[in-house]
Amino acid sequence: GAVVSQHPSRVICKSGTSVKIECRSLDFQATTMFWYRQFPKKSLMLMATSNEGSKATYEQGVEKDKFLINHASLTLSTLTVTSAHPEDSSFYICSASSPWGQGSYEQYFGPGTRLTVT
Amino acid sequence: GENVEQHPSTLSVQEGDSAVIKCTYSDSASNYFPWYKQELGKGPQLIIDIRSNVGEKKDQRIAVTLNKTAKHFSLHITETQPEDSAVYFCAASISGGYQKVTFGIGTKLQVIP
Numbered sequence: 001g002a003v004v005s006q007h008p009s010r011v012i013c014k015s016g017t018s019v020k021i022e023c024r025s026l027d028f029q030a031t032t033m034f035w036y037r038q039f040p041k042k043s044l045m046l047m048a049t050s051n052e053g054s055k056a057t058y059e060q061g062v063e064k065d066k067f068l069i070n071h072a073s074l075t076l077s078t079l080t081v082t083s084a085h086p087e088d089s090s091f092y093i094c095s096a097s098s099p100w101g102q103g104s105y106e107q108y109f110g111p112g113t114r115l116t117v118t
Numbered sequence: 119g120e121n122v123e124q125h126p127s128t129l130s131v132q133e134g135d136s137a138v139i140k141c142t143y144s145d146s147a148s149n150y151f152p153w154y155k156q157e158l159g160k161g162p163q164l165i166i167d168i169r170s171n172v173g174e175k176k177d178q179r180i181a182v183t184l185n186k187t188a189k190h191f192s193l194h195i196t197e198t199q200p201e202d203s204a205v206y207f208c209a210a211s212i213s214g215g216y217q218k219v220t221f222g223i224g225t226k227l228q229v230i231p
Contacts, residue, residue: 006161032217043207043221044162093161097217106152107219109161 002028004096006110021079021113023094029074030096038091084117120145124222139225141208142190148210151191156205198229
C-alpha cells in the first residue's frame with residue numbers, strides 16, 4: 001500500500017514555542033491530506049482537511065491560528081502548532097489520499113507524532 | 119453529520135477463537151467503510167475496506183460484512199493470534215475514502231495465548 005511518513009516521530013518543546021510537523025506521501029501524489037489528534041485511549045479527532053494549493057478546512061472548535069496547516073505540494077503537508085501549551089500535548093496523525101492511482105479512495109495514515117509541551 | 123457507533127469497546131478472546139466487532143452508521147449516503155488496526159504508539163493501518171455495492175469481503179483471516187438496509191457493518195477475525203492484539207477502528211465515509219472519514223471509538227482486542 002501507499003506509504004505516508006511523518007517527521008518528527010517525537011518532539012518535546014517548551015511552552016510558548018512553536019513546533020512544525022511534516023507529513024509526506026512517499027509513493028503517490030496526495031491531493032488531500034488530513035490532520036488528526038488523538039488523546040490516550042481515544043479515537044481520532046479530525047482537526048482539518050487540506051487540499052493541495054488551497055486553504056485548509058478546519059473542523060469546528062479547532063483554532064486555525066493556533067494550528068497552521070500548509071499543503072504546498074502533492075507530497076507534503078505541514079502542521080505548525082503555534083505558541084504551544086501543555087494542553088496541546090497529544091499524538092498528532094496525518095493521512096493522505098487521492099481520488100486516482102495508488103492510494104485511490106483510501107486514506108493512508110502516517111505513523112504519528114508525539115508532541116509533549118513542557 | 120455522520121455518526122459511527124462501535125462495540126464492544128474491549129474484547130478478549132483466546133488464541134484461535136474468532137473475534138467480531140460491530141459498527142453502525144447514521145448517514146445513508148455513506149458508501150465506503152474502512153477498518154483500521156492501530157498498535158500502541160503507531161498510526162492506524164488500513165486492514166480491509168468495503169464499498170456499498172458489495173455485502174461481504176474477505177482477505178485471509180479477516181472478513182467484513184455490510185448491511186446497507188440496517189446501516190451496520192462488522193469485522194470478523196478468525197483463528198486469532200497474539201499479534202492481532204491492537205485497537206481496531208471502524209469508519210464510514212461518503213464520496214469514497216479520499217474525503218472526510220468518521221471513526222468509531224475503537225475496540226481494544228486482546229488475544230490471550
